[in-house]
Amino acid sequence: MSDNRLAELVTAALEAEFLDEIRFGSGGERPHTWASQWKLCGRAMALDLLHPEDRREVDAGACARMAWGNEFEIGVRTRLERAGRRSDPRFCVEGSQEHFRLHHRDDPSRVVLTGKIDGKIRIERDATPFEIKRGQSYRGCRTVADLLAGRWSASSVYQLLAYLLGMELPEGLLVVDSGDVPTLIPVLLDDHLDEAEAFWAAAETASECKHDGADLPDFSPNPEHCTGCDHRGKSCSPPWHNGEGPYITNDPDLVASIETVIGTKAAAKEHAREWERIKSLCRGKELVLIGSNTVTGKPSARGWKLTVESGPGAAAAPAVVATTPQKDRKSTGDSLPGGEARRAAVVAVEDGDFEKVHDIMEVEEDEIHLEELAHGWVVMKGRQRMTAGYATMMGASEAWQSQSGGP
Numbered sequence: 087m088s089d090n091r092l093a094e095l096v097t098a099a100l101e102a103e104f105l106d107e108i109r110f111g112s113g114g115e116r117p118h119t120w121a122s123q124w125k126l127c128g129r130a131m132a133l134d135l136l137h138p139e140d141r142r143e144v145d146a147g148a149c150a151r152m153a154w155g156n157e158f159e160i161g162v163r164t165r166l167e168r169a170g171r172r173s174d175p176r177f178c179v180e181g182s183q184e185h186f187r188l189h190h191r192d193d194p195s196r197v198v199l200t201g202k203i204d205g206k207i208r209i210e211r212d213a214t215p216f217e218i219k220r221g222q223s224y225r226g227c228r229t230v231a232d233l234l235a236g237r238w239s240a241s242s243v244y245q246l247l248a249y250l251l252g253m254e255l256p257e258g259l260l261v262v263d264s265g266d267v268p269t270l271i272p273v274l275l276d277d278h279l280d281e282a283e284a285f286w287a288a289a290e291t292a293s294e295c296k297h298d299g300a301d302l303p304d305f306s307p308n309p310e311h312c313t314g315c316d317h318r319g320k321s322c323s324p325p326w327h328n329g330e331g332p333y334i335t336n337d338p339d340l341v342a343s344i345e346t347v348i349g350t351k352a353a354a355k356e357h358a359r360e361w362e363r364i365k366s367l368c369r370g371k372e373l374v375l376i377g378s379n380t381v382t383g384k385p386s387a388r389g390w391k392l393t394v395e396s397g398p399g400a401a402a403a404p405a406v407v408a409t410t411p412q413k414d415r416k417s418t419g420d421s422l423p424g425g426e427a428r429r430a431a432v433v434a435v436e437d438g439d440f441e442k443v444h445d446i447m448e449v450e451e452d453e454i455h456l457e458e459l460a461h462g463w464v465v466m467k468g469r470q471r472m473t474a475g476y477a478t479m480m481g482a483s484e485a486w487q488s489q490s491g492g493p
């Protein structure tokens with residue numbers, strides 16, 4: 087199995103593994119808002135409850151990120167437990183996935199916001215809740231202000247604030263992946279009471295929309311909030327006049343351009359996929375002939391530069407030899423044009439679908455010619471086809487000579 091095929095096979099299996107583990111996570115109906123689901127737009131929070139079907143299918147990449155996040159959380163918690171013994175005063179880690187809930191302020195029987203907390207750090211009588219976060223959006227964040235400035239990282243602050251409200255605690259900790267020692271960011275409820283109250287109120291409104299048929303909150307006043315929103319174009323159609331509106335043109339050149347872009351999208355993907363396949367074959371080789379097409383290679387600053395030409399190659403020939411220089415070969419070297427004998431890497435092409443027969447088959451040319459020419463293979467030295475005289479001397483058949491275009 088080629089390196090590429092093996093990589094594709096294993097990647098597909100990994101994707102299936104991640105999808106199977108996580109996919110169920112965020113789907114389905116919800117009776118109320120989850121603490122981890124804070125959104126910039128209150129309407130989106132209400133629509134999360136009313137239209138869960140709007141949510142995008144979770145792909146393998148998202149599943150993998152969630153799985154790495156879960157594993158990071160377990161690892162950090164274990165480290166915290168062990169680190170407690172080194173602290174003065176000592177601390178311990180307690181409570182895992184402890185539930186909390188917030189009720190509607192006008193109807194204490196109605197739950198509007200729930201969540202599970204990762205744990206608490208206890209020092210004597212004080213227990214401080216913490217939440218562990220990992221992901222690209224948290225990198226470089228060292229303060230609550232940093233977290234609130236990021237669209238995705240901000241939700242972690244609101245999540246912890248909801249815990250503090252629900253548990254009536256003054257302070258929590260966000261434990262954030264920094265790439266090395268995690269960063270611990272304290273979050274004080276008093277400093278962010280307005281944000282905490284706004285999240286609670288938005289969860290109450292979402293519950294009223296879901297269970298009482300209340301009107302949806304207004305569209306977000308900021309069109310940027312709609313970018314990436316699951317509900318946009320489904321259960322929500324925000325008015326365009328929030329922004330400058332679309333730029334409209336019927337310029338025939340641009341219409342032709344966009345039609346070309348759309349029409350060649352699939353072909354471009356196919357091109358990229360097949361080119362990867364060719365590159366993996368040709369990397370490190372100076373010359374490869376595939377059917378009647380020529381691929382030449384040379385070292386470049388970025389590795390190995392390949393150039394493809396349509397012909398002239400071994401059009402009728404079913405095989406290719408690319409070479410690297412070696413010392414002079416005594417017995418038959420003078421029969422090759424150009425003089426210098428070479429070692430050969432042999433690659434076969436059959437019925438338009440190439441496969442590696444020998445990957446860098448480092449054998450003396452004598453062996454190649456005697457064994458392979460009998461099967462009608464063409465041997466190349468640099469860019470030149472081997473002479474018919476040389477082929478004859480090495481025992482190639484008449485049929486091969488005419489097939490390969492020898493004189």
Ligand code: SF4
Pocket residue numbers: 127128129130133304305306311312313315316317318319322323324
């Ligand atoms: S599309 Fe915009 S206005 Fe509508 S729910 Fe999403 S963020 Fe809010």
